[in-house]
Structures are given as structure tokens and as C-alpha cells.
Amino acid sequence: MSTVTTKPGLAQRLAALTKIVELGPGRLEPKLLAEASTLLNRAGERLKLSSEHTVVALAGGTGSGKSSLFNALSGLELSPTGVRRPTTARTHACVWGLEGAAPLLDWLQVQWRHRFARASALDKGESQLHGLILLDLPDHDSIRALTDTEADRLIGQADLVVWVLDPQKYADASTHRRYVTELAGHEAVTVFALNQADLLSTEELAELVIDLNDLLRREGVEHPSVVPTSAVTGRGVDSLKSVLAGAVSRRRSAIQKLEADLHRLEQRLAETMPVGEVLSAPSSVDEARRLGLTDALCDAVGVPAVGEAMENVYAERSMRWVGWPYSRWVAKLRPDPLRSLHLEDVSDEIHGITTSSVSAQTAETVNAVQALADGLSAGMHPVWRTSVHHAARSRSAQLPKALTEDLAEVAPRLDRVPGWWWLLKVWQYVLVAAFVLGLAWLAVGVFFPGRAPLGIQLLGDTAALPWVGLMMASVLGLGALSGIASRNFVELGASRERERLEREMRRRVAAIAETMVVEPVERELGRHHAFYTAMNNLAR
Template sequence: MTTMTTRPGLAPRLTALTKVVELGPGRLDKKLLDEAGVLLQRAGDRLKLSSEHTVVALAGGTGSGKSSLFNAISGLELSPTGVRRPTTARTHACVWGLEGAGPLLDWLQIQWRHRFSRASALDKGDSQLHGLILLDLPDHDSIRALTDTEADRLIGLADLVVWVLDPQKYADASTHRRYVTDLAGHDAVTVFALNQADRLTTEELAELVIDLNDLLRREGVDHPSVVPTSAVTGRGIESLKSVIATAVSRRRAAIQKLEADLHRLEQRLGEVMPLGEALSAPSSVDEARRMGLTDALCDAVGVPAVGEAMENVYAERSNQWVGWPYPRWFAKLRPDPLKALRLEDVSAEIRGITTGSVSAQSAEVANAVQALADGLSVGMHPVWRASVHQAARSRSGQLPQALTEDLTEVAPQLDRVPGWWRTLKVWQYTLVAAFAAGVIWLLAGLLMPGQLPPQLELLGDGAALPWVGLMMAAVLGLGALSGIASRNFVELNASRERERLEREMRRRVAAVSATMVVEPVERELGRHHAFFTALRDLSV
């Protein structure tokens, strides 16, 4: 047995169809997918079988003379013919060159008792038919055929089909509706034998041939091959055998049949899923859309508001540790700015993040996901647009809780006191102590001159008082400068802390959205791109 070698182009197209079938469930009609699966199975089976044999099926209705034509071509009385109501109930096969044909006949499911070999064909001048497997199919319009799909099955499996039409029913609507209208693109592997030509005059036959050609062209057979025949007189038998012999000698009919079937299926797929601009649709989520989704989810979580609140609370809490104490003490005499700014409420809200009491807004999260899917699916086929939206929403119900739980880990620690705050507080209270000491010195010198004990007489020295005043002024200035500097450092640090918090929260939001939204969407976009790439490759 020789395995059939496909010409360049058929194998990639079959591979493309395999991909379409793989990605089609849920997006293509199941009946169409089943047909594609059957074609792939048939192509795989046929290409594994003998390439030295060409299967030619004689198909026709009751009384068309199909069996007589079968016997005339084979030169033997192999298929029974009737007089009153001639019908063919079982498929008969005549093989020119039996070697290697067994597996192919088994695949065709031809019963052993209905297989015949023309081993002596070379002696009869039929060498051009070597490699032919000629089938006489059951009548497709007989009563038995209504419950027996053998004719339909073998018409689909045959490499070349010869439709045997009789002059009275050549335009039969049932035949054309069930079979002929599906032959568009199958011109090279379809022949029409207008049989029983002996019953017509030359003029009538010519008129019928013209009419049949016109009818076939109207039904999509662009280049019909019509051969008038007569099994009684032998007219046209050699012409039909020549047509069959050409197909057999070229060893191309099986490939042409598969190519025609692929073309017809590709046209049907194209009607359902037009290629159009489908391949221009994105196959992944670009960086700009990722950032847009992250921005929208950050707004849904309230990242900017949390960052701003944290910055305010950080700056306000620093008042307890840094800054020149005297102004702070005087400020206590005025209304509390914390209460005026309601920062205590903000502080409580931020603390709520650590307990999981603050969560992302589900409606805003849904809107962000919807916007991403809308932007990516513009121009897509409705089926694929729906699948992209479904992929985007596949985990959206879990997304708000996932964002809240993940952000809990980076919530700000409001009770944390930086070390430099403590150091600066020691320094500032040292200056406070120095200023207080200066005040005591100054008062002692002014109020009790000469009245102090000898060990404290320096405090009463009037000459030192100007220097004490200068020292006190320096302490005040140094304290004020350190207070201003510390406030600037606090504000700068608060801004940095806010940026760090927002950056970390944004990073985590981006990671969660990538896992729960972007990845499912990209998988669907990849399927969309692979599907339409396969459709494009199928139509090459």
C-alpha cells in the first residue's frame, strides 16, 4: 500500500482546519463543527490509504441506467439490472489492479461478495484504467435508500462522482436540491453522464445537453462536464471511460476532491465568520490599556485618597515630635486643627484598611473591566466580542475582595515613629532647657544682684547679662530654624511616604488585575487571533 502524498498547500490547510475545529466550540454552530470534524477524519483516512487507486462512484436515481452503465464500463455483467423497477440495493465495486486496494475497499465498507477484480484488464486494452475502483452506488431515490444512507456516505467518500441522469429526470428537483447545489467548486471531480441517449434524436440530445449545462451553471457548477451515453448502443462509453482514465492516470482526484471539500467548507465558515479586519484586532493587552485598567482600579480602591489622607496624618502626627515646642504650646490655646480638618476621621479610615473594613467599590471595578473589554473588542464578530467580555468578567466577582486583601499588607503604620523624630525632639528640648536656663540667669542677674551665694555670684554679674541675652536670642533663633527645617523635612518625608505607599499599592493593584483580568482576556484574544489566522490559512 502506498500512502498518498499531498501537494504543497493541502497539509497546511488541513492543519488550519484542525485549529478552527479546536477553537470553534462555543463560537461556531455545532453542525458546522461536526461537518469539519468529519472532513478532517475522512481526509486523514483517505490520505493514509492507497494513492495508486482512484475511487469513482456512479450515482443516480432509479431507472437512470446506472447499473447498465457500470456493466458497460467494466465490460462484465457485475451489477444486476432490472426490467420493471430496476434498483440497486448494495454497492458493487470493480477494481482494475487489486494490489493495495483491500484497505481502501474496507474503508469504503464494500462487502466482499460485491467486490470484483479486473485482473485481465490489460489484455483488453484497459491499461489506462489501471488503479480504478468503480462503484455502482444504491439508487439515491429508491424506497430502500430512504432508510439507507450508504449512497450519501459513498458520494462523500468517492474521489470522483459520475452523476448518471436520464433524459426524463435530468432536471429532477430532489437530485439538484440534495446534491448538485453542493457541487460548487467540485467541477474537476464531478462528471454528468446524460444516459439513455439512444432514446433521443440528435436534435433532442443536443438541446438537452445545452439545457443541462445551463442548469448546472445556474446552480454553481462553473465548468460542467457533460457526457451523453447509452449503455444499449455503447454511445459515449469510450468518452466517459476516457474522462475517468484521465482522472485515474493523474492520481490527483482524491486530492482535488479534498481540496474542493475544503474550499466549500471554507466558504461556509467565511459566511459565518467573515475574515474582514479580524486579524487587525489586538492579540494581547497593550501597555497603555494595562495602565488604564490599573488607574481605574486604583480610583475604585481609593488609592489617591488613601495616599493623601496618610500624608496629612503623617504630617499632623509629627507635631507631637518635631517643630519648635513654644509655638506648639501656644497653638493649644487655639482650636484644634486636627478636628477642624477632620483628620482624626481620615486616620480612622486608614486604620480601617488594616482591618479589612475598607473595600474596593464593586460598581467602579465592574466599569473598569467593562471599559477594557469594550476597547479591545471593537470591530470583532459579536460572538468573539461576547467571549472577550466574558473572559474579562470571569473573575470580576472576586476582584474587589482580592484587591482589598492584597492592599491590607501595605497599609500604612500610623503609630510608627521615625528615629530622627526622637533625636530631633531631644535636640529641641535641649534648646528649650537652654533658653529656660538663660531666663533664670537673666532674672537672677536683674532681680538679685550681689545677693547670691559665692558659688552663684556669676549669675548676678551684670557684665554677663548681655551675653546671656545674646545666648537666649541665639537659642530662640536656632530653635525656630530647626523647627522650620524639621517641618520641611517632615513634609518632604510625608510626600515620599505617600509616593511610596501609592506606588506599592499601584503595583499590587496592577499585579492583581494582571492575574484576574488581563490574563483571561489575553487568552481569549490569543484564541481569536489563532482562529482567524487559521481561517486565513484555510482560504489560501
């Protein structure tokens, strides 16, 4: 048994529909998804079964003469015809060429007792029908819900459908509303048999054929195939057999039916989600938006403020630690103009920063994430726009805490005193002590020459005192210069530390943004791109 050979285009379209069904939950209507899944299952099962057989279903309403036409086509009394109420309750099948047909009949769920094979002796002159599986379906307008459902199922599974219409009810609203209006694009696998032609005159039949063609075209069947038949007189039966023989010989009805079903489903999908959107929507987060998100989150967590505070605090505290002590003491004696204005001491405000910690502002992080999602989803279908926003916000509740905890590890304590500040302070106070000792030395030498220190006595002459004074002046100058140089070193070091700190904090913010915002968004953008790529492939 050979399976149906698909064209490359059909295989690609089925693969595209598989991708759409995979990505569709939550984005497509459940009913549409269910229809797509059903079509995929039906296509997969049909393509695995015999390609040597063409399944033709005779469908029609009660009293249309469908079973009589089935018997006329098969040449045997296989399907019972009702007298009082001509209703077909179960599907009957007649097979021309039984080999390999059993799995296909099993798939169609035709009961064994309702399967019939044309014996070779009876097939004389009908070899062109070899490979035909003809089904007589239950009436689609039956009052029995079970048979009605079975008819609907087999109409969908058949490779070609012959609609048997009678002259009285050929424009029956239930048939046209439920089935005919859904046949647009299925002309190649649909035939209309205007049965019971024996009840009409030649003129009446011609008028009905014209009227039926016009009706079908108005309902979207562009090129209807209408065959007048009569199961009683045999009129048109050979013509209908020729139509079926052509379908069987081409061995293409199964493929054409699937292609038509795919085309109809693709149109419904395109109405729901226009395919053109894939051309403009991004498939990933570009570098500019990544940088924009990082900038916004850095502002939310206060990275620039932390760097600036560190510089300000270092500058203010350096005056207390590495400035020349004499200059500080003299500055305290001068009046402070700010105090005369009753303003707070700026140094007290700066000092308060030293006990603060890094903290991300929730509202600002939410705004940053929202701005990213808005920019990426602009122009998308509302369903996908919502899904992109949902992906962006999927971890937004944890984002402020993650930023705060991670940046707290690198943010320096602004009340920390570097070790080299201690060394500078010790050095400056050594100079202060040296100046004080020298001053005391000179005072004793000048005012108490008889009690001059041993150092002056060793000099042997008080004439050396000016040199001592010069050395003391040099100590003052050295102290002042070291204070200025120290403060410059502190400010330069603070500037470099600020750059290093902001760079490291920014790197960590970018890493957190990538993990908690960008990656979920890019996964959703990837789904969006894959979905619309599949939609494009399905439309080919």
C-alpha cells in the first residue's frame, strides 16, 4: 500500500500550520485552533493511507435519492432505500479494487457489514473506476443527531464530495447555510448532482440547472460542476461516473481537498491576524532599546546620584581628614555666611548620605519596562501587543529587589575611610607636632638662653636660630602643600572611583535587565516572528 505523495508546497504549508497551532494558544480563538488541529490530524492520517484510492462521498438530504444514486453507480442494491421515510442511517461503502483499502475504511470508520467490493466479473468495462471508494453517507438533515454528526465527519474526511440535490429542495437553506457557503475554493473536489431528473421536462431541467449554477456562484462557488442525474432512468449516471473516473485516474483528489481546506483555514486566520504585520515588527530587542532600558533602570536605582554623592562626600570629608589642620582651624574662626541666612549646613546634609543605601524606585522601574514594551509592540495585533507587555512585566515585581540587592554589593559605604587617608593624616599631624616643638624650641632659646635645649647648645651659637625658624617655616609650607596635594589626590581618586563604580553598577543593571526583562521579551518576539513566518508560509 502506497501513501499519498505530497507536493513540497503542501508539506511546507502543513508544517507552517503545525507551528501556528503550537504558538496559537492564548492568541487565537479556541474554535479556530481546534479546527486547525483537526485538519492537521486528518491530513497526517490521510497522507499515511492509500494513495491508490479516492474516497468519494455521496451527501444529501432526506428524500434526495442519494441511496438510489449510490446503487445506480455501484450497479448493485447495496444501500437500502426507504419507502415510507427514505432515510440512510449508516454509511455504506462500495470499493473498486479492495487491495489496500481496509486501513482507509477503518480510518473512515465504516462498519465491516456495510463494506462492499465490486467483484472483478462485475467490473468489466469499469476499470477506470479502479481505486474508487464510494460512500453513501447518512442524511445530513436527519432527525437523528448521531447520523448527522457522522455525515459531517465524513464530508470532512472524503477526498471528493458529490452533493445530491433534488428538484424540490435544491435550494434548501440548511444545505446551503451549513455546507455550500463553506465550499469556496473546493470546486475541484466538489460535484453537484441534480437528481430525480426524470421528474422534470427537458425545459424545466435546463432552467433548474441554470438557476442552481447561479445560486452556487452567488454563494462563492466560482466554477460549479453540476450533473443532472436520475437513478430511476439512469440518465446522467454515466456522466457522473466519468467525472468520478477522472478524479480517480488523476489520484489528486486527496491532495486537492487538503489544499482547499488549508486555503480556507488560511483565509480565516488572515482575517483574524493580518500577515503583513511580520514585515514591520522586530524579532529581537535592538541595541538602542537595550541601552535605553539600562539608562532608565540606572536612573531608577540612582546610579548617577550614588556616584555624585560619593564625590561630594569624599570632597567634604577630605577637608576633615587630609586638609592642612592649621587651615581648618583658621577657617573655623571666620564667620559662616550661610549661618547668617539660617540655612542648614550643607556638610550635615552630605554627611547624612553616608548612612544611606542603594534602593530602586518601583514606579520608575515599571515605567522603564513599560516604555520598552510600548516601543517594541507598536503596530502589533492587540493580542500580540498584550503578550509582549505581559512578557516584559513577567518579573517586574522582583526587579526592584534584584537591582537593590545586587547593587548594594558594589556600592561603597560612603563613611568608609581609605587607609592612605590615615597615613596622610598621621604625616600632617607629625608636621604639626614638629612645628609646635620647633616653636617651643625657639621660644626657650630666645627667652631663656641659659636653659636652651641641648640642640641649640650643640650649635654653639644662638646665631643659628634664624635657620631654625626657616626650617619651621618650611614645615608650615610643606604641610600646606601636602594638604593641597592630598585633597587633589582625593578628588582625582574620587572621580576615577566614581567612573569605575558607575561602570560596574551599569554593567550589573544591564545584566539584570537582560535576564529579567529582555530575555522574556525576546522569547515572545521570537514567537511572534515564528507565528507570522508560518502564516506567510501557509499562504503560499
